[in-house]
Amino acid sequence: xIFNDVVDWYSDIKEATLFLGDIKKxxxxxxxxxxxxxxxxxxATLTNMLSANNINSITGNISxxxxxxxxxxxxxKLINIGRNLYKLEVLATxxxxxNNPITDLIESLEYCSDxxxxxxxxxxxxxxxxxxxIASINVSISDIERVEFLIEYLSKINNVIxxxxxxxxxSVLSIxxxxxxxxxxxxxxxxxxxxxxxxxSCTLFNISTTDYPLIPIKIESGSLLEKVIxxxxxxxxxxxxLNRGIGFIHRNYTDEGKLGEHKNKxxxxxDNLDIVKLCEEHGIDTSKCKKIIQENVDALxxxxxxxxxxxxxxxxxxxTHNISEEVNKQLSKGQxxxxxxxxxxxxxxxxTI
Numbered sequence: 001x002i003f004n005d006v007v008d009w010y011s012d013i014k015e016a017t018l019f020l021g022d023i024k025k026x027x028x029x030x031x032x033x034x035x036x037x038x039x040x041x042x043x044a045t046l047t048n049m050l051s052a053n054n055i056n057s058i059t060g061n062i063s064x065x066x067x068x069x070x071x072x073x074x075x076x077k078l079i080n081i082g083r084n085l086y087k088l089e090v091l092a093t094x095x096x097x098x099n100n101p102i103t104d105l106i107e108s109l110e111y112c113s114d115x116x117x118x119x120x121x122x123x124x125x126x127x128x129x130x131x132x133x134i135a136s137i138n139v140s141i142s143d144i145e146r147v148e149f150l151i152e153y154l155s156k157i158n159n160v161i162x163x164x165x166x167x168x169x170x171s172v173l174s175i176x177x178x179x180x181x182x183x184x185x186x187x188x189x190x191x192x193x194x195x196x197x198x199x200x201s202c203t204l205f206n207i208s209t210t211d212y213p214l215i216p217i218k219i220e221s222g223s224l225l226e227k228v229i230x231x232x233x234x235x236x237x238x239x240x241x242l243n244r245g246i247g248f249i250h251r252n253y254t255d256e257g258k259l260g261e262h263k264n265k266x267x268x269x270x271d272n273l274d275i276v277k278l279c280e281e282h283g284i285d286t287s288k289c290k291k292i293i294q295e296n297v298d299a300l301x302x303x304x305x306x307x308x309x310x311x312x313x314x315x316x317x318x319x320t321h322n323i324s325e326e327v328n329k330q331l332s333k334g335q336x337x338x339x340x341x342x343x344x345x346x347x348x349x350x351x352t353i
Contacts, residue, residue, distance in 0.1 A: 010151050012091055013088075013091055017084075017088070017147060019081075026072075026077075027076070027137045029075070030073050030134070073116050081113050088106055089106060111136050111139075111140075112133075171231065172227060172228070173238060174316070175225075175227075176224065176225045176314065177190060177223055177224040178223050178312070178315075179224075180223050182221070182222075187221055190224055191216075193306055194214075194228065196303055197242075197303050198230055200300050201234045201238045202234050203292060204284055204293060207233070207234060215228060233282065233283065236282060237278070237282040237284075241275075241300070241304070243317070244278070246308045246314055246321045247321055248272050249304075266301050266305060269304065270297055270301045275293060275297045
């Protein structure tokens with residue numbers, strides 16, 4: 001897990017916790033009613049002589065206040081809490097951190113909801129039980145505010161990181177390789193590979209990498225997340241090329257296709273992607289640069305292949321590609337491509353084509 005995963009997770013949590021604002025307001029109303037009860041009772045006790053009549057009056061007032069708290073408690077939409085807690089429970093399981101604030105929130109809301117349900121069905125419960133209800137409300141409100149703070153805090157940090165560079169969103173390419181525990185040499189190799197893909201794509205557009213170098217704006221390791229900026233047209237082409245290519249290779253690892261039957265795997269990728277057509281879709285005049293395309297297409301497809309086989313799950317911009325678990329096992333054992341071999345065990349070894 002990297003910082004970007006935590007931010008994404010809390011973004012999902014933010015959507016799933018929109019109901020908490022109303023819940024906190026409803027819980028606060030119950031708490032306010034309780035404090036009104038206790039303060040008015042204390043005031044009446046201190047300012048009046050404790051005669052039998054006064055005691056009866058105070059007791060009657062407490063009974064009325066108890067009932068008023070029950071009225072407020074009945075406004076809490078427990079069914080809505082239950083529905084939303086289910087969504088939170090699903091999200092909570094996807095967060096491996098032991099100190100999961102959502103787990104604490106779910107537990108406190110469930111306990112508090114149970115206390116509220118018991119109270120408005122039996123508003124004559126002893127004062128001690130009512131105190132327990134209010135204590136559970138205090139815990140729930142505290143847990144709600146803790147989650148709200150974390151969501152806002154992480155969002156601010158992420159915004160600061162994202163705003164460190166002045167760039168157009170169209171000039172950004174985001175690539176995530178989800179394989180964990182990459183070595184330094186592997187991270188370096190794949191970052192260089194992304195740069196090579198960019199440089200070759202610039203060649204197709206006749207764009208100078210000196211004038212428009214590929215600049216990293218965010219890199220996270222563990223697994224690899226890299227966000228880079230470059231020329232807008234090149235980034236649009238490269239994002240499209242990668243998504244189509246990775247999608248094709250992943251589909252043909254599985255039952256949908258027969259890539260494994262091709263003797264020349266890189267040619268299979270090249271033929272199915274139709275690079276010339278893709279170039280034309282992105283505004284490249286292919287009639288004037290056929291030679292340049294021919295000189296670069298094999299290397300582009302080879303680098304695409306290397307990137308695709310680096311991880312069973314890859315994201316390019318907002319598109320995620322994920323091979324099935326069984327195919328991923330075969331990939332790690334080198335069984336999918338039959339006689340497709342490398343000259344060694346390093347990630348920069350070139351497959352035989």
